[in-house]
Amino acid sequence: MQTLYLALALFLLLNLCAGMWRILRGPSIADRMLAGQLFGTTAVAILLLLAEATESPAMRDVALVFALLAAVTAVAFVQRAWPDMEEGNDND
């Protein structure tokens, strides 16, 4: 089972690396934020897998904090950090 956990964690990390492309490229800032959200969820999954693989239950608490922060980040982004200037420049 432990091999499976580690292999799946590695697979999810590779997914993260592929998702970087959207952060680099994403035409509007909302696309980058969406990629960031996916990274947050993937990080939660990786942490849970590692907690099970290495038998360190403290990592579950870290995953809990990540899940909490994901909601706060997105709300802060929509309320505060989304500028009004992308009217014309995002028709890709």
Next chain:
Amino acid sequence: MTMINYLSTTLLIGGAIFFLAGTLGLLRFPDVYTRLHALTKADNLGLGLMISGLALQADTWAAAGKLLLIWLLVLLAGASVAHLIANGALRKGIRIWKR
């Protein structure tokens, strides 16, 4: 015991497939709204399957409950994020993709 192992292996691999689909959708879909669709699949189903696979292996009920709590938090976050970002994108005039 080994039956539970098979079941949780299946669930874990199913979750990984949904994460892959979410990443591919995020990379390949044409605009914010369609990418939102891909993202919520990875959030809800991918993590949900992974967590149910891991909860089968949990030692105590408390650990399984914590896993369930994490999933519910991510569900809540995903729903509100999808709504907020789609609403904001519409109001800021990001155009909906047409073929």
